[in-house]
Amino acid sequence: MKTERTPPAPAAVDDDDALVRRILAGERELFRVLVERYAPRLYTFGRRMCRNEPDAEDLVQETLLSAFRHLPEFRFESKFKNWLFRIAVNACRKKHRRARLAAEEELALEDLDRRLADEAARPGAVPLWARLPLERLLSEELSAQVREAIGSLPEKYRVVLLLRDIEGFSTEETARLLRLTPVNVKVRLHRARLFLRERLKGVLEHGLQGA
Amino acid sequence: MACREHDHRRCLELSRRISAYLDGELDASERRAVEEHLAACLACACCAATLKRTVELCRRAAPQPLPEPFARRLDGLLARLLAAPRVPKSRPRRG
Ligand SMILES: [Zn+2]
Numbered sequence: 001m002k003t004e005r006t007p008p009a010p011a012a013v014d015d016d017d018a019l020v021r022r023i024l025a026g027e028r029e030l031f032r033v034l035v036e037r038y039a040p041r042l043y044t045f046g047r048r049m050c051r052n053e054p055d056a057e058d059l060v061q062e063t064l065l066s067a068f069r070h071l072p073e074f075r076f077e078s079k080f081k082n083w084l085f086r087i088a089v090n091a092c093r094k095k096h097r098r099a100r101l102a103a104e105e106e107l108a109l110e111d112l113d114r115r116l117a118d119e120a121a122r123p124g125a126v127p128l129w130a131r132l133p134l135e136r137l138l139s140e141e142l143s144a145q146v147r148e149a150i151g152s153l154p155e156k157y158r159v160v161l162l163l164r165d166i167e168g169f170s171t172e173e174t175a176r177l178l179r180l181t182p183v184n185v186k187v188r189l190h191r192a193r194l195f196l197r198e199r200l201k202g203v204l205e206h207g208l209q210g211a
Numbered sequence: 212m213a214c215r216e217h218d219h220r221r222c223l224e225l226s227r228r229i230s231a232y233l234d235g236e237l238d239a240s241e242r243r244a245v246e247e248h249l250a251a252c253l254a255c256a257c258c259a260a261t262l263k264r265t266v267e268l269c270r271r272a273a274p275q276p277l278p279e280p281f282a283r284r285l286d287g288l289l290a291r292l293l294a295a296p297r298v299p300k301s302r303p304r305r306g
Binding site for chain 1: 273
């Protein structure tokens with residue numbers, strides 16, 4: 001990196017498509033900019049999908065290698081980021097195929113519904129953790145608990161939550177990425193959020209009692 | 212309390228649309244129906260508020276930085292990749 005002759009000017013290659021076009025036209029060094037831009041996000045995604053460090057590292061490496069090799073096949077029909085995450089999701093599925101044969105876990109809708117019905121029967125005030133300004137709630141410890149709660153979601157719900165709520169893909173983009181219908185994405189996302197809410201409720205209602 | 216006189220089936224029905232409501236994915240008439248219900252039903256208002264907060268917390272859960280040794284390995288890999296004469300897969304045969 002130290003001896004690089006032409007460090008890419010970030011302002012000039014802010015946009016992924018422009019960057020990809022230049023890489024394909026021969027400025028291969030610019031692939032580094034894509035790596036710098038996406039490796040951390042892929043790693044965060046990988047850590048939450050794979051639940052362990054070595055698998056997450058493999059995932060990042062495989063995704064980036066595959067993206068580099070297949071870059072000439074990128075058709076600019078979707079955003080580069082979507083294309084890249086599609087590669088990551090596929091790599092992840094390949095990795096987990098064996099594990100998933102064990103059991104495709106489900107989130108029981110009846111359980112979630114029963115909880116909601118309980119709540120409706122005994123309505124209370126909005127709890128402190130949902131009323132406080134967000135900034136007052138955030139802490140390293142809470143972040144770790146949120147990550148852990150996300151990690152405990154069954155994979156097919158987790159991947160939807162990560163793509164929608166963390167990576168910020170739209171419902172339609174997520175549906176295309178995962179080859180699901182938009183309705184399916186919405187249903188999974190909603191269940192994932194309800195499940196997380198239950199987990200966080202437990203953590204936060206205890207943690208905030210003294211606050 | 213606020214919910215005494217109302218039908219809980221309506222709450223369950225509504226609860227399935229709270230995520231879509233929070234994401235701004237409902238059409239105007241559906242949105243109005245949800246808002247009217249939320250204004251009248253403490254349980255659903257509470258559900259919506261806690262769900263909204265859950266999503267905010269997810270969004271703000273800190274990203275995990277690349278471990279330093281991995282970042283170095285990745286850098287090495289990249290250097291090798293970029294130093295290779297061509298993308299291996301599409302390398303034309305000599306001759
Ligand atoms: Zn209600």
